[in-house]
Amino acid sequence: MGGSARFLVRRLLRGLLTLWFAATVTFLLLRLLPGDPALAVADPAMTEELYADLLRDYGLDKSLPVQYWHFLAQLAQGNLGVSFRQNQPVLDILLERLPWTLLLAGSALLVTVAVGIPLGVLAATRAKGWLDRLVQVGGVTGQSLFVPSVGVLLLYLFGVRFGLLPIGGAMDDDVTGLTAWASIGRHLVLPCLSLVLVQLGSYVLTLRSTLIEALGEDYCRLARAKGLPNRRVVWRHALRNALLPTTTLVGLQLGFLVGGAVLTESIYAYPGVGRAVYDAVAQLDFPVLQGAFIMLAFTVIVANLVTDIAYGVLDPRVRAS
Template identity: 65%
Template sequence: MSIALFALRRLGRGVFTILFAVTVTFLLLRLLPGDPALAIASPNMTDETRAALLTQYGLDQPLIVQYVLYLGQLIQGNLGTSFTQSIPVADVLLQRLPWTLLLTLSALVLTIVIGVPLGVIAASHKNRFLDKLVQVFGVTGQSLFVPSIGIVLLFVFGLNLRWFPIGGAYDEGVYGLEWYGSVLSHLVLPVVSLTLIQLGSYVLTMRATLIDALGEDYTTLAKAKGVPGRTILWKHAVRNAMLPATTLIGLQLGFLVGGAVLTETVFAYPGIGRGIYEAVTQLDFPVLQGAFLLLAATVVVANLLTDIAYGFLDPRVKTA
């Protein structure tokens, strides 16, 4: 099977996944307690004005009609208008998207940069002190909860030591290089929090797959031929161990997106996650629908790219 056909089949599955996510999101939001009309209608409005607003946003229509109208808007590339901000949802999301990308991609890169060496150290020192230490770290990381670790980091490094800011994305009134420094200082605690949550599972996966790779026949044969142990480890074993680790990267992006919602809420970071929290409290359906659609599409695209990368790394996947 060619890479193009392989990618096309994965893309088709991704489209159905996004449609399913859109449908579930649309229905679940309508089950939230409260009246979304309160977000757009003032108590001082006349009944006629309130009815006109509800008609404008389609909230006076039956649920199935609202769903069909929503799908029609999506096909045209229209995500709707925010109830509370009265601006296009696309503009709301574009204002917040760069901050979420900065946070999640920084955490993902940091997870890989730290996770691969830790996994290699654990596997190459199997059942020894360093291995057991890494395993304890990995299991502990898997058991952490985003708000818990975030609050601890805020209390220790933000409130007590005052090493880092406790909220926001940058300081007001700063420009140039000082602004970039402010952005980095505000980014540290959210990134560390999100990285710690993901790092444990990545390290343990890397360790397990590398131990399996070191026990394969090709590594035994390489040892018999006198190939140096470092060459066997990095050139052969690590390369093959990266296959399942690559898949985990795609899967972890979904967890990173979910973790970003909680992380941004704890640190008052102005990304899409924080926007979702604010939209829930305001019952701003269009913003919530647009945000969940964007997050679902991000996860689907990430998994598609992961599948394609896996197909390049392991040709057996294409012919499976």
């Protein structure tokens, strides 16, 4: 087996182990939640016999180890169970909402990279100047922000105070064609901006630091000595190597985006997986919670796997490690 194949196999095995660990922790933590999920959907006048039947239908009458084994067996078959409240397969419920979450997280990631690279380059090429100091202050400030606080502030300013953007949902009713896409874009602005403001700082500061280091390397000095314009040295030579560490950061930030989407979607009533988690917590809907957390974990694991592979392609030394 070649080095590339071993590298890929190791990453796949690590991803599967991480998914199993995430599923196990999710299963155990949900069983520690206060309250009885059967009582949340039961009729107050229900007899003890009917209540026992309800527990049996939900599989809650069995011991915890038996429930865990049944949970893993279903998960291995791609079965996330049936919602207690909606009486529908959890997978169907989440697959209907997943595209909205991916749209939100993907848009925030693209905006972060598109804005972060120019800002990082400007700060690095003007190190210790006023623009560099301004970027550093903004980056540190962004890292200290909290998603719900930013979301509520933006919601009040642009949605309530000035009425410039929608305050909830993913699109207007009864719209089609280009009008529908325009509506989706308008509803996406505030949730996306909330996530971008919180994560942009770390990306810019990391890129700035790695680019300053790259510009001090011998190959950049040699390129300048050969008479290459500084702009070409920065964008064609130094930036390529400076982006290697930020490739890993992008994968980590996707995990943050997925986690931050739970809070953001709750604030803006955005119909993604995060909103499903918020509703399921209030309803003690174990299958939906389990399925949502596992799906989010799987999304992050796949993103990190793709990031590792991309890093291995960009830097062959990673594949040999």
